Amino acid sequence: MGNIEFNHIPAFYLAFPFLFLLILFNWLGFRVKKRQIENNPGIEPAGLGPTEGSLLGLTALLLSFSFGMSATKFDSRRQLIVEEANDIGTTILRCDLYPDSIRNEFRADLKNYLESRINYYQVGDDYNGIQLELSRADSISAICWKRAAQLSNNLDNRVATAQMVPALNAMIDIIATREASRQSVVPRLILDILCVLTLLSAFLSGYGSKINERSSILVVVFALMTTLALYLVIDLDRPRQGFINLNNVEQLMVNLRSNFAEKN
Numbered sequence: 001m002g003n004i005e006f007n008h009i010p011a012f013y014l015a016f017p018f019l020f021l022l023i024l025f026n027w028l029g030f031r032v033k034k035r036q037i038e039n040n041p042g043i044e045p046a047g048l049g050p051t052e053g054s055l056l057g058l059t060a061l062l063l064s065f066s067f068g069m070s071a072t073k074f075d076s077r078r079q080l081i082v083e084e085a086n087d088i089g090t091t092i093l094r095c096d097l098y099p100d101s102i103r104n105e106f107r108a109d110l111k112n113y114l115e116s117r118i119n120y121y122q123v124g125d126d127y128n129g130i131q132l133e134l135s136r137a138d139s140i141s142a143i144c145w146k147r148a149a150q151l152s153n154n155l156d157n158r159v160a161t162a163q164m165v166p167a168l169n170a171m172i173d174i175i176a177t178r179e180a181s182r183q184s185v186v187p188r189l190i191l192d193i194l195c196v197l198t199l200l201s202a203f204l205s206g207y208g209s210k211i212n213e214r215s216s217i218l219v220v221v222f223a224l225m226t227t228l229a230l231y232l233v234i235d236l237d238r239p240r241q242g243f244i245n246l247n248n249v250e251q252l253m254v255n256l257r258s259n260f261a262e263k264n
Contacts, residue, residue: 011234022223029206070236097160
């Protein structure tokens with residue numbers, strides 16, 4: 001339940017509190033260092049040691065890894081939408097291989113099927129809406145498959161059915177693949193560890209800064225750039241919301257409606 005609630009929070013709303021947390025942790029690190037120097041005047045200010053530098057490097061590595069994972073998943077989802085649009089388009093075209101009576105039955109079902117697949121994306125992250133459209137698409141595809149199976153017993157339709165069955169099979173299979181891709185997100189544990197390491201890095205950055213050379217501008221820029229990088233990781237992983245989405249690619253599915261408008 002916690003993961004579901006977290007995934008429903010827009011990345012934009014997560015970025016703002018994290019930005020202030022980074023600045024706060026940097027300030028805390030600076031205050032701790034300053035307090036140590038005040039309590040021990042003989043201590044010379046020191047920069048970051050090997051351990052602290054290694055932690056900063058580990059944070060950068062994990063951030064890069066998470067970004068690469070999000071970008072790969074985003075591209076995979078984009079490719080699957082293109083593939084499904086092609087599969088549905090192929091199935092619609094192969095309806096023309098049948099006599100008009102059969103062709104019209106197939107096209108009527110495929111029109112409803114297409115609307116269901118369009119709604120599957122348009123409902124966003126609404127769990128109930130997604131499940132409803134998956135169930136609806138499954139019911140319609142079962143009807144189409146049963147019709148094709150029955151037509152395969154008719155010698156007059158065997159050639160057409162031999163072309164229709166692979167198209168239907170690909171159209172049906174891509175549903176499970178696309179749904180699995182939607183559910184495949186960057187693991188919550190990785191994001192949690194990344195946030196913890198980033199906050200620790202901000203603390204160490206403040207702790208390692210020199211008392212007389214601390215720059216508020218550099219602190220804000222550091223926090224802003226780090227927050228932006230983390231925002232991109234989360235937003236890429238949620239293509240149904242935020243500024244980085246798949247709306248343009250999903251238009252390929254919407255464009256398939258023209259196949260029915262032209263021939264009705």
